[in-house]
Amino acid sequence: MLRQIAAVLGLAALIAGGAWMRTLPAGWLLSPVVQGFAWQTSTTVNLYFVRRAFLFPVSRRLPATDQLPRAVLEALIAGPSPSSGLKSAIPREVALRSFSVVNTVARIDLSRGLGGVDDERTALAAITETMTGVPGIRSVAVSVQGQPVAPAETRTPLLYFPSADGLVAVQTRAADAHAALTAYLAGPPAPEMIGVPAGVRLLAYDYDAANQLLSVGFTYTPSVRTLALERPERTRMLLLGLIASLTEFPDVRAVRLDFGGQSRLGLGECSDLLRSPQPRPALLNDERLLD
Numbered sequence: 001m002l003r004q005i006a007a008v009l010g011l012a013a014l015i016a017g018g019a020w021m022r023t024l025p026a027g028w029l030l031s032p033v034v035q036g037f038a039w040q041t042s043t044t045v046n047l048y049f050v051r052r053a054f055l056f057p058v059s060r061r062l063p064a065t066d067q068l069p070r071a072v073l074e075a076l077i078a079g080p081s082p083s084s085g086l087k088s089a090i091p092r093e094v095a096l097r098s099f100s101v102v103n104t105v106a107r108i109d110l111s112r113g114l115g116g117v118d119d120e121r122t123a124l125a126a127i128t129e130t131m132t133g134v135p136g137i138r139s140v141a142v143s144v145q146g147q148p149v150a151p152a153e154t155r156t157p158l159l160y161f162p163s164a165d166g167l168v169a170v171q172t173r174a175a176d177a178h179a180a181l182t183a184y185l186a187g188p189p190a191p192e193m194i195g196v197p198a199g200v201r202l203l204a205y206d207y208d209a210a211n212q213l214l215s216v217g218f219t220y221t222p223s224v225r226t227l228a229l230e231r232p233e234r235t236r237m238l239l240l241g242l243i244a245s246l247t248e249f250p251d252v253r254a255v256r257l258d259f260g261g262q263s264r265l266g267l268g269e270c271s272d273l274l275r276s277p278q279p280r281p282a283l284l285n286d287e288r289l290l291d
Contacts (some may be wrong), residue, residue, distance in 0.1 A: 020025040044282045046133050047076050048126040049086040057284040062176040069134050070099050076130050083289040089126035104138040106131045113144050158240035159184050161193035164233050166285035167241050177249045196224035211287045212253035220260030228266025239273045241280050247280035254279050
């Protein structure tokens with residue numbers, strides 16, 4: 001009888017404990033002992049692979065430990081999932097010889113070269129864009145068996161345009177957010193990408209330096225309404241791509257978008273992205289949706 005009572009009490013404690021865990025706020029930090037188990041904290045990183053001739057960011061969750069920078073680099077070198085339809089900019093036979101982060105510079109030594117001139121340029125861009133997205137890294141120095149491949153490179157701003165496959169990253173020479181916005185409104189470089197609908201004009205551009213908030217206003221045209229009604233998912237991707245493009249610059253922490261004072265576009269699928277400050281999207285292309 002006592003054993004039965006003890007068993008019932010034990011089961012009740014387990015159920016109560018499970019209910020308590022489910023009510024924890026998102027991001028709540030557990031004790032170091034518990035963190036060592038299944039509830040270890042993680043963070044979202046973006047690995048830049050290649051689709052056709054352009055960089056394609058893949059968002060992946062990795063453990064948020066002091067080994068995160070190395071884990072990100074190793075994931076990039078390992079390449080994308082075979083079922084994703086992407087390819088790695090880094091040749092398959094390349095291995096990591098050494099890695100360190102010194103004074104915000106990621107120093108990467110590889111076992112062999114990255115290919116011809118164009119292939120090497122693409123690989124260096126993929127490595128730099130990936131690694132400078134990791135907190136604490138501002139530039140990347142790549143070498144092959146101890147010999148520098150190029151001077152340390154900093155991040156090149158990217159414009160994110162929607163496509164049927166997801167957000168495609170296009171490098172830009174824009175020196176600031178205003179120049180990037182001008183380039184974005186000029187349209188994407190390839191027909192498979194979608195840009196801001198024709199006829200949309202910039203009405204307002206206001207930067208709040210104290211809060212690092214950029215407020216941008218556009219005309220609300222029939223073409224915007226048609227796109228939002230007929231392709232709501234692509235419209236949402238377009239707005240997220242625009243926000244991601246403008247927050248490429250460190251002095252822009254958040255973006256507020258407005259289309260002629262409208263509280264929604266189309267049937268309202270994008271209403272949460274309008275007329276309120278939006279930080280940089282953590283997820284660009286969710287890896288779980290690419291397979």
